[in-house]
Amino acid sequence: MAKYLVTGAAGFIGSAVAGLLLSQGHRVVGVDNFSAAYDVRLKEWRLRQLTTHGPGFRFVRLDVTQWDPLHTLFQEEAREGEKPFEAVLHLAAWAGVRRSVADPWVYYETNVKGTLNLLELARRYRVPKFLLASTSSLYGRDNPMPFREDANTDRSLSPYAASKKAAEVLSYTYHYLYGLDVTVLRYFTVYGPAGRPDMSIFRFIRWIAEGEPVRIYGDGTQKRDFTYVDDIARGTVAALKPLGYEILNLGNDRPVELNRVIELIETYLERKARRVYQPAHPADVPATWADISKARTLLGWRPEVSIEEGLRRTVAWYLQNRAWLRTLDTPAA
Numbered sequence: 429m430a431k432y433l434v435t436g437a438a439g440f441i442g443s444a445v446a447g448l449l450l451s452q453g454h455r456v457v458g459v460d461n462f463s464a465a466y467d468v469r470l471k472e473w474r475l476r477q478l479t480t481h482g483p484g485f486r487f488v489r490l491d492v493t494q495w496d497p498l499h500t501l502f503q504e505e506a507r508e509g510e511k512p513f514e515a516v517l518h519l520a521a522w523a524g525v526r527r528s529v530a531d532p533w534v535y536y537e538t539n540v541k542g543t544l545n546l547l548e549l550a551r552r553y554r555v556p557k558f559l560l561a562s563t564s565s566l567y568g569r570d571n572p573m574p575f576r577e578d579a580n581t582d583r584s585l586s587p588y589a590a591s592k593k594a595a596e597v598l599s600y601t602y603h604y605l606y607g608l609d610v611t612v613l614r615y616f617t618v619y620g621p622a623g624r625p626d627m628s629i630f631r632f633i634r635w636i637a638e639g640e641p642v643r644i645y646g647d648g649t650q651k652r653d654f655t656y657v658d659d660i661a662r663g664t665v666a667a668l669k670p671l672g673y674e675i676l677n678l679g680n681d682r683p684v685e686l687n688r689v690i691e692l693i694e695t696y697l698e699r700k701a702r703r704v705y706q707p708a709h710p711a712d713v714p715a716t717w718a719d720i721s722k723a724r725t726l727l728g729w730r731p732e733v734s735i736e737e738g739l740r741r742t743v744a745w746y747l748q749n750r751a752w753l754r755t756l757d758t759p760a761a
Contacts, residue, residue: 431455431505432668433513433555435492435546436520438462438471440624441561441615443478444661445517450481452665457505457513459498461491463538465522466625467756473749474622492520492542502549515557515668516550518543524626525565525586526709527759532587539591540598547602557609557668560599564616564653564679564716565589574719577614577675585713596675603673611667616679616718620657620738621745628686629654629739631758632693633746635701638754642701644686646708651683651715656733656741666727679718680731692736696743 432449436442437458446456458478462468478485490497505512522528522538543560550558566581566589584590596612603610619629635642655678663678690701723729733741746753 429453429455430514431457431512432515432517434458434517434519435542436460437478437487438475439519440474440622441618441657441660441664442519443474443622444620444657445519445664446478446485447481448661448665450478450484453484455484455486457486457488457501459488459490459492459501460520462489463522465524466759469752469756470622470625492518492545493537495545498545499549502553506553511555512553513555515559516546516555517559517664517668518546519561521561521592523563523588523624525588525712527626528586528588528591535587535591536594539588540594543595543598547598547608551602551606551608557611557670558599558602559664559667560595560610560612562592562596562612562614562675563589564614564677564718566593566614567713567716569713573715574681574717575677576719577677577722600673609670610673611671612675613664613667614675614677614718615660616653616655616677616716618655618657618660619742621742623657623742625756626759628652629689629742632690632701633697633743634753634756634758636690636693636697636699637746637750639699639702641704642690644703644705645712647705648687648690648703649685650708650712651685651717653679653681653683653716653718654689654735654738655680655731656738659731659733663723663727663729666729669727671726674726676723676726677718677720678723678729679716679720680735681718681720682735683715683717684735689735689739692739693743696740
């Protein structure tokens, strides 16, 4: 039974990863600052699910950009000279391409400074493994598809992507200088129950269910490699093995048009969407598609949940929790 630090534990992916670790019998120290990036009621709901796992879960409310409380946590968890954690799973971040264009400063504060704080503490306390959540947003219009990890990602199209690129480079620096075992996971459009309300699938379900206009940027033919959250959690936990320094894509390897996603949601909700098409955003890419051969080889991982089944589960979760989910704001991504 190992002990892991999961940052962003009340977040969408963080809570799924923490829950999987707990279900495997591990101990998890989860941290989250409950930022106002979106309605905190979703974070509170996710956190309640984690507390059902019992005493193996400890939650600490703190901000990874604040050195002193983060350092204190590592001190508390390092008893009698032992390492505080078997691994740091750094999943906390400010996410969202379009919002980062409007307010890039908060993205750099959290995604770069927060990563640096955790890398330095992992070095000082000899934590053997550091896992960094990154993003498919690093891949741009000039990268051939499917996107491979060795593609040139030096031309980020948004401050969000640029901040994640900086975090990746910092992580390599700590691997090179100090031998820290680092795995960087580039997630591809994660969706599922309790997903972020600024993500397209949550918004589409909410808008169609409640009879609101469905706002689509572009003509809806853009494709995304939608990946179900349980598959992402499995891949993340599998990536805790020693690998040296690796960057791995975790995606579904099956890009789907937004129009097709809307059609499936219409079917499951038995309601038609009122579609409103708006100009495409300049920070968006026409398509994402993950080459996952490296993750298959190194982790023995592949996605298992189809877009049809994943959307079915997500719609069912929304309907079960509709009374309060219908009141959530759905901010722009």
